Amino acid sequence: MTANHRNAGTTRPAAHRNRQHRSPEPMTSPAPSAAPVRARFAPFERLGLALVRLFDPPMRAVQRLVGVGRMPYVFLLPNALFFGVFVFLPIGINIVFSVTGGTALFPSQRPYVGGQQYAYLLDCGSYLEPATCREDHFWRGVANTLKFTIFQMIAMVLFSLAAALVLNRPIRGRGFFRAVFFFPVLLSPVVVALIWKWILQRDGLLNAVLTTAGGEKILFFVDPGWAMFWSVFVSVWAHMGFYTLILLAGLQAIPRDIYEAAEMDGTRPWRTLVRITLPLLWPNLLVVLVLVLIRSVQVFDEVFVLTGGGPGTATMMIVQYIYTTAFANQVQNFGLAAAASVLLGLVLFGLTLLQLYFTRRKAA
Amino acid sequence: MTKTMWALGCALALSLLGSTVAQAQTTLRMMWYSDGNEGEVMADLLKRFEDKNKDIKVVLDNAPFKAITETLPVQLASGQGPDIARITDMGGLAPFLLDLRPHLKDAATFEKNYGPFLEWMRVPGNTTAIPGYMTQLTVTGPFVNKTLFEQAGVPMPGPKATWEEWAKALKTVADKVKAPFPLALDRSGHRFFGLAVSQGAKVVDAKGEPAVVDEGFKRAAQLIVDWHKSGVMSKELWGSVSGAAYRGANEEFKNAQVVMYVSGSWQIAQFDKTVGDAFDWVAVPTPCGPANCSGMPGGAGLVGIKATKNPAEVARLLEWLASDEVVSEFYSRTLFVPGNLSVAKKGVAYPSAKPQAAAALKVFGEAVAAIDPAAYKIQGWTNSRIVFNAAISRIGQAVSGETTLDEAYKRIESDVAQQIAERAKKQ
Numbered sequence: 001m002t003a004n005h006r007n008a009g010t011t012r013p014a015a016h017r018n019r020q021h022r023s024p025e026p027m028t029s030p031a032p033s034a035a036p037v038r039a040r041f042a043p044f045e046r047l048g049l050a051l052v053r054l055f056d057p058p059m060r061a062v063q064r065l066v067g068v069g070r071m072p073y074v075f076l077l078p079n080a081l082f083f084g085v086f087v088f089l090p091i092g093i094n095i096v097f098s099v100t101g102g103t104a105l106f107p108s109q110r111p112y113v114g115g116q117q118y119a120y121l122l123d124c125g126s127y128l129e130p131a132t133c134r135e136d137h138f139w140r141g142v143a144n145t146l147k148f149t150i151f152q153m154i155a156m157v158l159f160s161l162a163a164a165l166v167l168n169r170p171i172r173g174r175g176f177f178r179a180v181f182f183f184p185v186l187l188s189p190v191v192v193a194l195i196w197k198w199i200l201q202r203d204g205l206l207n208a209v210l211t212t213a214g215g216e217k218i219l220f221f222v223d224p225g226w227a228m229f230w231s232v233f234v235s236v237w238a239h240m241g242f243y244t245l246i247l248l249a250g251l252q253a254i255p256r257d258i259y260e261a262a263e264m265d266g267t268r269p270w271r272t273l274v275r276i277t278l279p280l281l282w283p284n285l286l287v288v289l290v291l292v293l294i295r296s297v298q299v300f301d302e303v304f305v306l307t308g309g310g311p312g313t314a315t316m317m318i319v320q321y322i323y324t325t326a327f328a329n330q331v332q333n334f335g336l337a338a339a340a341s342v343l344l345g346l347v348l349f350g351l352t353l354l355q356l357y358f359t360r361r362k363a364a
Numbered sequence: 365m366t367k368t369m370w371a372l373g374c375a376l377a378l379s380l381l382g383s384t385v386a387q388a389q390t391t392l393r394m395m396w397y398s399d400g401n402e403g404e405v406m407a408d409l410l411k412r413f414e415d416k417n418k419d420i421k422v423v424l425d426n427a428p429f430k431a432i433t434e435t436l437p438v439q440l441a442s443g444q445g446p447d448i449a450r451i452t453d454m455g456g457l458a459p460f461l462l463d464l465r466p467h468l469k470d471a472a473t474f475e476k477n478y479g480p481f482l483e484w485m486r487v488p489g490n491t492t493a494i495p496g497y498m499t500q501l502t503v504t505g506p507f508v509n510k511t512l513f514e515q516a517g518v519p520m521p522g523p524k525a526t527w528e529e530w531a532k533a534l535k536t537v538a539d540k541v542k543a544p545f546p547l548a549l550d551r552s553g554h555r556f557f558g559l560a561v562s563q564g565a566k567v568v569d570a571k572g573e574p575a576v577v578d579e580g581f582k583r584a585a586q587l588i589v590d591w592h593k594s595g596v597m598s599k600e601l602w603g604s605v606s607g608a609a610y611r612g613a614n615e616e617f618k619n620a621q622v623v624m625y626v627s628g629s630w631q632i633a634q635f636d637k638t639v640g641d642a643f644d645w646v647a648v649p650t651p652c653g654p655a656n657c658s659g660m661p662g663g664a665g666l667v668g669i670k671a672t673k674n675p676a677e678v679a680r681l682l683e684w685l686a687s688d689e690v691v692s693e694f695y696s697r698t699l700f701v702p703g704n705l706s707v708a709k710k711g712v713a714y715p716s717a718k719p720q721a722a723a724a725l726k727v728f729g730e731a732v733a734a735i736d737p738a739a740y741k742i743q744g745w746t747n748s749r750i751v752f753n754a755a756i757s758r759i760g761q762a763v764s765g766e767t768t769l770d771e772a773y774k775r776i777e778s779d780v781a782q783q784i785a786e787r788a789k790k791q
Contacts, residue, residue, distance in 0.1 A: 102789035105441035111791045131771070134778075137607075202544070202600065222599040224764070308605030312764030316606045324607050327434050330456060330749040331783040332441075 097338035117339035140313045141321035149296040151232045156292045160240045164247035182241035192238045193305035221307055224314035231303045231315050243288045250284030290355040318344050389421045390677045395449040397429045400633030402698040413684055420677050447672040452664050454485040455746040461495035462668035467679030477704045484744050496667030497686035498703025503731045504558035504628040504659035505650050511643035512623050516540035527651040531596045534623045545622040551601045551611035553752025558660040560584035561739045562653030568745050574780055576751050577773045585759050592763045603764040608753035629728040633699040636721035647724035658736035661743050663703050701728055747784055754779035
């Protein structure tokens with residue numbers, strides 16, 4: 001019945017009215033079925049109550065001990081401990097590693113070398129030319145990550161903005177398309193990269209299409225330009241849905257009446273986009289921009305699986321450099337890798353501060 | 365219904381009781397990787413060992429080769445790890461290996477059978493340790509798709525043909541039959557040195573110091589780069605991943621896209637299974653260079669780990685596995701070239717091998733005899749893997765056109781020097 005109702009309105013205002021009409025319906029309809037639902041969840045409720053009863057006395061005792069005012073810290077403690085052990089402690093250990101040398105695993109057995117690892121990393125003839133650096137792989141990683149970040153950021157923001165704008169229109173099957181765009185976000189990056197690898201390799205799907213159309217096979221992973229292009233493409237494809245979702249939420253927060261006013265004034269669509277939509281979406285766009293930036297500086301798994309960092313070192317990113325230096329090389333150089341991660345960490349820290357700043361400004 | 369429940373309950377109680385009794389056993393963990401069917405054969409042998417030695421239980425942990433090369437060293441450095449492991453970087457892991465000698469019943473026989481290879485497993489300066497035995501001796505060498513040669517109507521170069529002669533023939537064949545890979549060489553430093561040794565590369569000088577980039581090395585690197593330019597080699601192997609990442613051409617060879625695949629004797633069992641008689645594949649003697657016609661030796665050792673809590677049991681198991689009778693059954697069923705001298709002298713029969721695999725085994729057996737002393741020296745040197753990795757990583761860059769060979773040579777030397785220096789830093 002509701003379905004008929006929904007299709008009944010042919011003109012937009014009518015549909016609008018319908019929606020308003022219908023809104024109380026869902027609220028009233030669950031009432032008759034509430035009782036069986038409650039019966040179904042009764043065991044859980046009992047379990048919940050039992051848990052509460054179990055934890056209530058000790059928590060009360062704690063409250064008496066520390067006082068009500070300090071209770072929030074008690075609740076923060078488990079999480080703080082967790083973060084301490086798995087985030088702050090490793091950061092500390094990492095810094096210790098970065099000022100030591102040798103191949104021993106335990107810091108206590110590693111000789112102290114001071115800033116030697118950093119000096120080695122930063123020893124360059126010219127920072128613009130990786131080949132002049134002593135550790136050229138690190139700087140190639142930096143250059144590649146920079147290139148990747150710029151291309152990926154532009155493509156990601158443009159495509160997710162376009163997708164969000166389209167998905168915000170009253171198009172047929174909108175819910176379906178929103179789900180489709182979000183779907184790749186749910187996949188593991190390794191799976192995404194493997195799927196695309198199968199599409200792009202010598203005897204892959206894309207080359208099959210190309211040869212069927214009368215073209216020549218292209219070896220995408222042998223050409224540096226193509227390898228970088230597909231790394232960016234796959235990354236955008238995989239993560240676009242997430243940013244589309246953020247922008248979509250931002251678009252829906254823009255009050256309708258502004259558009260209606262613009263419509264009454266006979267504003268052209270392009271002008272509406274540039275003068276109304278984009279300025280009002282700007283705080284969200286900034287957040288997306290910074291998030292994309294942070295994610296792309298950290299990129300590793302999907303590119304590593306897709307191209308292996310090749311050809312040569314054309315798609316080797318900083319994180320891959322760190323991984324290779326610490327674990328894949330014959331001499332596992334933890335010190336140098338730790339120094340490189342500290343440098344990368346500093347960059348990410350700066351970007352995160354930027355993101356916090358924008359988020360806070362948006363909230364204000 | 366209740367009866368069955370009772371029966372089930374009793375069975376459960378009994379099995380729990382049984383397992384507590386079994387707790388009295390010593391459990392040994394063996395970390396293992398497989399190229400072919402050797403994991404199954406080892407599992408079979410272990411079962412037999414457990415039947416004879418009720419007090420020992422062996423858990424076989426099958427791991428990918430990457431875990432052996434990347435994860436195991438970290439585990440060992442932290443004092444953890446399995447009791448026994450199958451490894452290829454014996455020199456690099458030597459400090460973590462258990463000396464079985466005090467626990468062996470007959471150390472003299474063990475030493476006699478595995479003598480030259482034990483040196484690969486010892487820390488420099490040590491001349492007595494017996495860390496384990498060789499599950500296989502390997503030698504690099506080429507496999508040829510003879511069917512493609514026949515289809516192209518090109519005669520195959522003879523046993524003493526040079527690398528250049530082979531390259532020319534391979535290109536002609538590939539052009540005629542439209543195979544995308546005339547010559548495929550594993551993207552691996554060890555395989556590169558299979559070529560470089562024949563060109564006269566020595567890697568180490570008389571004093572034991574690294575002297576990597578010599579005339580022979582340069583000749584080999586130049587050949588690789590030229591072959592990629594002229595289309596004898598496809599960039600897909602050497603030019604498509606970065607660093608020291610390994611890349612083989614097994615799939616491509618199996619799909620008859622490769623005319624000659626330079627890999628090694630460990631591939632025989634796999635090709636016997638995957639290629640079978642889909643086409644005529646043969647192993648041929650390693651092509652010759654100005655210095656010799658040698659490939660690179662190598663192999664995998666099954667070694668005890670120093671951190672084990674049960675050194676006596678580890679020694680008992682390894683001594684049994686390394687005994688002539690058991691190990692020759694292992695070599696025979698896995699189609700491996702024997703790494704036990706007395707077994708090698710007697711010869712191993714390979715009844716399960718198809719005619720093509722048997723022929724290939726014969727060729728590789730002869731190739732072992734042709735290994736140049738320089739190749740043994742390179743393989744046995746503690747820092748050889750540093751050199752292998754630096755070479756593959758930098759020549760890979762040159763192949764992809766990112767650097768010149770001259771630049772690559774300088775980088776190889778500085779990479780090797782830096783890593784050896786880092787390894788030497790001790791507290």
